[in-house]
Structures are given as structure tokens and as C-alpha cells.
Amino acid sequence: MKGVSGLALVVSASLAQALSTVSLTAAETTVTASALFSYEKLQLTESALVDVAQTLQNETIASMFAFANATNSSSTMSKRSVSHSCKPMPGDLLWPSELIWDVFDILIGGSLIKTKPLAAYCYPDWPEYDATKCATITADWLSSDLHMDDPTSIMLPLYEGRTCLPSPYNYTSTCKQGAYPIYAVNISTVAQVQLAVNFARNLNLRFVVKNTGHDFNGKAAGKGALAIWTHYLKDKEYLSNYEAANGYVGPAIKFGSGVQVWEAYEFANSLGHSVVGGEAVTVGLGGGYTAGGGHSPLSSMYGMAADQVLSMQVVLADGRFITASSTENSEVFWMLRGGGGSTIGVVTSLVVKALPKLETTSVTFNFTVSDTPGPDAFWAAVSSYLDNFEDFVDAGTYGYYYIGADSAEIGTAYAGDTDYYFRMESFIAPNMSLAETKALVAPWFDTLDSLNITYTPWYNNADNFYDVWVNAFPQEYVGTDVVKTASRLLPRSVFQSDTLRNKTWAAYKDAVDQGLFLAGFHVSGTGIAVDPPKDNSVLPAWRDTMTHVIVGSEWNFTSSWDVIKESSLFVTEWMDVLREIAPDSGAYMSEADLLEPNLQEAFYGTNYPRLYALKQKYDPTGLFFALTAVGAEDWEVQTTDPLPYSWNNNGRLCPVSS
Structure with a gap:
């Protein structure tokens, strides 16, 4: 056999000969296991691989699909990936x-x-x-559904390189592949996940996972990548008396990893239950959302999404399919509940706690500077909201708010714009009646009244969480490349200190005056109804958080990369104000700054050394990669756009030493 450099030619000639005389079939075996979904029973096994090898009669080709283990650790394929070389691209010899x-x-x-x-x-x-078709796509471009239903499209194309957008959203007149993966596998069985993992690892291909493409930092993008698309793993099963390894006994629900939060909420509600899931309709429950911790409208009541997981099924980087729980593969279980997506494996399903049916009330309203006596009164009204954060969170509620300056009440039009607005997208009060919710917000509303603020709160109440959530959180617009965000978690101590709370209020005003906008949440990662688990890797800062603040900068569709670079650096640098207010806190990795300083500490806190060690143990070849994931510091995206390395996914992925 020739060396690796001649592999492509040898394989092509050999394979052409093999395919002319044999007939391959799908490599899978049906496994009997009552705890698995039907698609999880179709697995790749050693015996199936033996059949493939016997059919092909070609060791080199067969080894491309083999598991990582001692028996093939010396093979050409294994050496090819363990070398930590740059990932090959189309046109390369490899x-x-x-x-x-x-x-x-x-x-x-x-x-x-x-x-x-x-x-x-x-x-x-x-x-x-x-x-x-172009007209249809253009008309639907801002709809999440369009991008969810495509195997590689992502909802924030800035992170794939802005390479192919329809008019009027494009900044160039060309369409390039960019960081959209070259191939995708529409996953319907565990065997397909295993084969894709083995194939990508053994051939050192860049590998990404997509469910919906919702991720704020474009984890599902990767130039030259093979993607697996888990969107249709939609199975759901109610487990009325689940006995978890951690001692929990009670109702639970098993969800396929393609299930989105709206589907999870709807299913749980049909059973007379609630589950912890995301605010946005498009969020996938079983991927980076839960792996990253996952804040929710129910978090101040029940904690993070990662806290709810009782067990999960996972395909690891070596291709093996495992069950992970607090007692079985417990290191994997710990890592994948808070340690971030794109780390060591692909979750195919997860079992989560089924929570009680919750009477829920929401409040929605907004006011602009025109609804106040003037700017001072407007900002005093904002300050009064911050004054109530601790009481609101301690009551188990969640608030999603926007602050900016724009007559259209979207973002901030320009630095110095005084068309201020405050929008309470939705204030969610789980387990609270309409009367109880009104009593809770009364001190804040009394202050607004005293400031002569004109506002009209709209209340919605139902005997369950789902019916309120449906009305409170409509699908958001996506598909544009005109925003860069950064975030910070601000702890209880900030709001217990008059000095720090006033500094936070002044920072909010300064951000808007400098042309930025805010999207924030009053929320805690420690629910008032439960104690947080001690066996997961959720960022510790979440446990004492009072608000998760996102600050963003904007530009136009046609803005150059120079403008984007300048705007990106500005919002990163401005966030030092909030970092100084809460220096010992962190940032929510799933809605954070790609350029976050000391991101390992900010996203993972004291958990990072253990997370990094487990990354090396379970994914030694670096198959799983994302720009903000564990182990990201070992790699760089050699971007083709006029940006510094690793500012988006549009470039060859290489070890940092290359």
C-alpha cells in the first residue's frame, strides 16, 4: 500500500473494482432493548463492520468506517486522524x-x-x-422555519461567512459555499450517526451537528465539513414512574434529540405536565441548548435545562453508542449537562423530569420616551425595574426585555439617538394566579405611575404553562448578518448593592447612548422549587444570577467586513463595563461573545480544567469542535474572510501550531 499521500488514488481504483462485482447494503444491526427508541435500536456493530469488510475485500476502505479502538489504532486511518493535522478540504489530495x-x-x-x-x-x-424558488425563499428568509428545514442553513449567517444570502440581505452579488457544510446526513438511525462519526474521525474531516441552526455562534457551520442533521429525531415517550440512577422516582419524558421546545411543551402539556425548555420556538431541546446549561422561562422555578436530565443516549467520538447517567458513564453525563455542545459526542435522546402542571400568568407591555415626561423619567423607569429584580427572581418569575433607541423600537438606530424604548417582551410568572402576578408587579408599576409613564400591560393567564408560553413568545426573525452580541451574567450581589445596581443602570444607559442595544432576562439558574444538582457542569455563576444581559451592535446588510470588525471589537470592549461590575461571574456560552476574553473561565468557570481533561479522554483527535467549545483553544479557523482567525467558521480548521 502507498503512503497516505497516495490514498485517494488507491482507494478510487480499488473501490471501482469492488463495486463492479459486489453489492453493499446499509450497515446496521437491530438491537433488542426496551429502553431505546426504535431508531436507536438500529445500530452499527462490529459484526456489521465485518460484513462490510468481507464485501469490499479492501482493508483501507473498510477501516474508514471502523470504531476507534486498540485493534485499529495502528492503521493508516487512525494515524491520519490522531496526527492532529489540518482538516482536509475539497480539492485536497486527502x-x-x-x-x-x-x-x-x-x-x-x-x-x-x-x-x-x-x-x-x-x-x-x-x-x-x-x-x-428564489422568490419563495426570499419571501421567507426571515422565518426560522425556512432555515430549520434545510440541512445546513443557520439562522445567523454572519458565522458562516455571509457567503450566500438573497437580495436584499446580501452584501455581495455572488454566492459561495462558504462555511455551509459540503455534505450532510439526514439522520434517522443511530447507525447513521455512528457511521458518520467514524467516517469523519478516521478521515480527519471537519464534523458538525445541526438540529435547527438556532445557535447564536453558528456551531452548525464549518467550511468543508460533513454535517449530521438530527432534526427528524422527533420521538417522544411518557414514563409515568421513572426510576433514575440519581434517586429520582417520578414522572419523566424521553425526547429524541430533534425535538424542539414547542414540541416538548405541547407534549408535556397533553399529559398534564410541564418541562423546562427554551424561550424561543426554534430551540432544539437535546443539543447545544441543554448541553450549554439552558435557561428557560421556568428556570427561576426549577433551574436550568441541564438540571432536568436524568439520563441520555450518546454516540461518542469513538463511534460507540452508550447510555449516560449519574452511575453509568457518569463522566459523560456530567460533561454533557452544562459543558457545552460540540464536545465529545452526539446526543440521540434524553430523559428529563416531567414537572407539575403550572398555572401561569404573563405580562406584556412597552413604553417609549414619548410615553414619559422625558429622558430622565424614561431612565428612572428602567432603574425601577432593576430595583425589583431580586424580588421578581425570588418569586420564581422570568422577564425578557429589550432596551434601545429607535423609532421602530428595534435595536438602536445610531449613537446619540434619543428615541428610547423599553419593551417587556414577556414577564412570565409560573405557578402564579393573575391576582398574585398583579400583586408582585405592583411596586414596580406604582413607581411607573409616579413617574407619569404611560403603559398598558396585557395579562394572559391559563391553568398551564404551555398556553401562556405560546402567546408570550412568537417566532423571532432570523437569517440576517447585521448584529454582533456579547453577554454577562450579573449576580445577586450586584442588585443588593445600591452602588453596583446604580452602576448597572448607568451602564445600560451608556450602552444605548453609544449606539448599542440590550436584550436581557431577569432569571436565576437556581429554581425556588428545587435544589440544584451537584453532578453536572453548569457554569457555577448561573446559580447566583439575577439577570442575563445581552448587549449588541448593528450594521447594514451591505456593510463591509471592516465595519463588522470595528463593530465587533467595540461591543466586546464595551462589555468590560459589565465585566468590571461582576468580575467573578461569567457569560452564558450559548448567547455569548465569540471574542469573549478568557472565554474558558467566562463560559465554564471552575469546571474548565476537568472539562478539558475529559475532552482529551473522550475525543483525543478533536473530532468535535466549535469556536466557543471546550478545547477550542487547540484549534483555529483560518478564515478566508478579511477577519482575524477564528472570527467565524469560513476557513480551514487547523491546530494552532499549523
């Missing part, structure tokens, strides 16, 4: 030939998709050009 991709497609049952950017229909130089 990029798999079309015949290899054909074999892969056969083994995964024909689920391989040769992808294209979603907006390629709008560009005449693409074979897919179709003016009618």
Missing part, C-alpha cells in the same frame, strides 16, 4: 473521492445530501438557479 462518498451513502442507507447554500436558487451561476 479529500475523499466521489466513490468513497458513494460507499458512505450506501452504508448509511442513502441519506447523504450533497448540499448547496439555501439561497443558491437566486444565483444564475449555480445549477440550482430557479427564479420562482
Whole structure:
């Protein structure tokens, strides 16, 4: 056999010979196990791989799909990945030939998709050009559904390189593949996940996982990547008396990792229960949301999404399919509940606590500077909200608010704009009646009244959480590349100190006056109804948080990369104000700054050394990567855009020493 440099040629010739005389079939085995979903019973096994090898009669090709273990650790494929070399790109000598991709497609049952950017229909130089389809895509471009239903599109294209957007959202007149993955597997079985993991690891391919593409930092993007698309793993099962390894006994629900929070909420409600999930309709329950901790409208009552997980099914980086719980594969269980997505494996399902049915009340309202006697009264009204954060969180409530300066009440139009607005997107009071909610907000509203603020609160009450949530959180607009955000968690101590609380209020005003906007939440990661678990890796700062504050900068669709770089640096630097107010806190990794200083400490806190050690143990070749994930400091994205390395995913992924 030739060396690795000649691998592509050898494989192509050998494979062509093999395919002319044999017929491959999907590589999977049905496993009997009552605790698994039907798609989890279809697994890749050693015996299935033996059958593949016997059919192909080609050790090199067969080894591309093998598990990582002692028996193949000395193989060419294993050496190829363990070397920690740059990930190959199309056109490279080490990029798999079309015949290899054909074999892969056969083994995964024909689920391989040769992808294209979603907006390629709008560009005449693409074979897919179709003016009618382009018109439809353009009309729906800001809808989450459009991007969720595509195997590689992400909702924030800034992080794939802004390479292919329809007019009027594009800044160039061209469409490039950018950081949209080259291939995607539409996952319907665990065997497909295992084959994709093994194939990517053994051939040292860049590998990403997508459910919805909601992630704020574009984790599902990767130039030259193979993606797995878990969106249709939608199975759900009610477990009325689940006995968890951690001692919990009671109702639980098992969800496939493609289930979104609206589906989880709807299913739980149909059973007379609630579950902890995200605020936004598009969030996927079982991926980076829960892995990153996951704040929720129910967090101040029941804690983080990661706190609810009782067990999970996972395909690890070595290709093995395991169950993880507090007693079985407990290190994996600890890491994947708070240690972030894209770390050591792919979750295929998870069992979470089914919480009681909750009477819930919401309050929605807004006011602008025009509804006040003037700017001083407006900012005094904002200050009064901060004065009540501790009481609101201690009552188990959650508030989602926007503050900016723009006559359209979206973002901030420009530095110095005084068209101030405050928008309470939704104040959620779980386990509270309408009367109890009104009593809770009365001190704040009394202050607004004393300031002569004109506002009209709209209350919504139901005997369950789901019906209130549906009305409180409509689908958000996505698909643009005109915003860069940073965030900070501010702890209880800030709001117990008049000095620090006033500094926070002054920082809010300064941000808006300098052209930034705020999107924040009053929320705690420690629910008033439960004690937080001690066996997960949620950022410790969450446990004492009173508010999660997002600060953002904006530009135009046609802005140059120079403008984006300047705006990005500005919001990162401005956030030092909040970092100084809460120096010992951190930031929510799933809604944070890609350029966060000391991001390991900010996103993971004291958990990071253990997380990093487990990353090396369970994913020694660095198969799983994201710009903000555990171990990200070992790699860099050599961006093709005129930006510093690792500012988005549009570039070759290499070890930092390359």
C-alpha cells in the first residue's frame, strides 16, 4: 500500500473494482432493548463492520468506517486522524473521492445530501438557479422555519461567512459555499450517526451537528465539513414512574434529540405536565441548548435545562453508542449537562423530569420616551425595574426585555439617538394566579405611575404553562448578518448593592447612548422549587444570577467586513463595563461573545480544567469542535474572510501550531 499521500488514488481504483462485482447494503444491526427508541435500536456493530469488510475485500476502505479502538489504532486511518493535522478540504489530495462518498451513502442507507447554500436558487451561476424558488425563499428568509428545514442553513449567517444570502440581505452579488457544510446526513438511525462519526474521525474531516441552526455562534457551520442533521429525531415517550440512577422516582419524558421546545411543551402539556425548555420556538431541546446549561422561562422555578436530565443516549467520538447517567458513564453525563455542545459526542435522546402542571400568568407591555415626561423619567423607569429584580427572581418569575433607541423600537438606530424604548417582551410568572402576578408587579408599576409613564400591560393567564408560553413568545426573525452580541451574567450581589445596581443602570444607559442595544432576562439558574444538582457542569455563576444581559451592535446588510470588525471589537470592549461590575461571574456560552476574553473561565468557570481533561479522554483527535467549545483553544479557523482567525467558521480548521 502507498503512503497516505497516495490514498485517494488507491482507494478510487480499488473501490471501482469492488463495486463492479459486489453489492453493499446499509450497515446496521437491530438491537433488542426496551429502553431505546426504535431508531436507536438500529445500530452499527462490529459484526456489521465485518460484513462490510468481507464485501469490499479492501482493508483501507473498510477501516474508514471502523470504531476507534486498540485493534485499529495502528492503521493508516487512525494515524491520519490522531496526527492532529489540518482538516482536509475539497480539492485536497486527502479529500475523499466521489466513490468513497458513494460507499458512505450506501452504508448509511442513502441519506447523504450533497448540499448547496439555501439561497443558491437566486444565483444564475449555480445549477440550482430557479427564479420562482428564489422568490419563495426570499419571501421567507426571515422565518426560522425556512432555515430549520434545510440541512445546513443557520439562522445567523454572519458565522458562516455571509457567503450566500438573497437580495436584499446580501452584501455581495455572488454566492459561495462558504462555511455551509459540503455534505450532510439526514439522520434517522443511530447507525447513521455512528457511521458518520467514524467516517469523519478516521478521515480527519471537519464534523458538525445541526438540529435547527438556532445557535447564536453558528456551531452548525464549518467550511468543508460533513454535517449530521438530527432534526427528524422527533420521538417522544411518557414514563409515568421513572426510576433514575440519581434517586429520582417520578414522572419523566424521553425526547429524541430533534425535538424542539414547542414540541416538548405541547407534549408535556397533553399529559398534564410541564418541562423546562427554551424561550424561543426554534430551540432544539437535546443539543447545544441543554448541553450549554439552558435557561428557560421556568428556570427561576426549577433551574436550568441541564438540571432536568436524568439520563441520555450518546454516540461518542469513538463511534460507540452508550447510555449516560449519574452511575453509568457518569463522566459523560456530567460533561454533557452544562459543558457545552460540540464536545465529545452526539446526543440521540434524553430523559428529563416531567414537572407539575403550572398555572401561569404573563405580562406584556412597552413604553417609549414619548410615553414619559422625558429622558430622565424614561431612565428612572428602567432603574425601577432593576430595583425589583431580586424580588421578581425570588418569586420564581422570568422577564425578557429589550432596551434601545429607535423609532421602530428595534435595536438602536445610531449613537446619540434619543428615541428610547423599553419593551417587556414577556414577564412570565409560573405557578402564579393573575391576582398574585398583579400583586408582585405592583411596586414596580406604582413607581411607573409616579413617574407619569404611560403603559398598558396585557395579562394572559391559563391553568398551564404551555398556553401562556405560546402567546408570550412568537417566532423571532432570523437569517440576517447585521448584529454582533456579547453577554454577562450579573449576580445577586450586584442588585443588593445600591452602588453596583446604580452602576448597572448607568451602564445600560451608556450602552444605548453609544449606539448599542440590550436584550436581557431577569432569571436565576437556581429554581425556588428545587435544589440544584451537584453532578453536572453548569457554569457555577448561573446559580447566583439575577439577570442575563445581552448587549449588541448593528450594521447594514451591505456593510463591509471592516465595519463588522470595528463593530465587533467595540461591543466586546464595551462589555468590560459589565465585566468590571461582576468580575467573578461569567457569560452564558450559548448567547455569548465569540471574542469573549478568557472565554474558558467566562463560559465554564471552575469546571474548565476537568472539562478539558475529559475532552482529551473522550475525543483525543478533536473530532468535535466549535469556536466557543471546550478545547477550542487547540484549534483555529483560518478564515478566508478579511477577519482575524477564528472570527467565524469560513476557513480551514487547523491546530494552532499549523
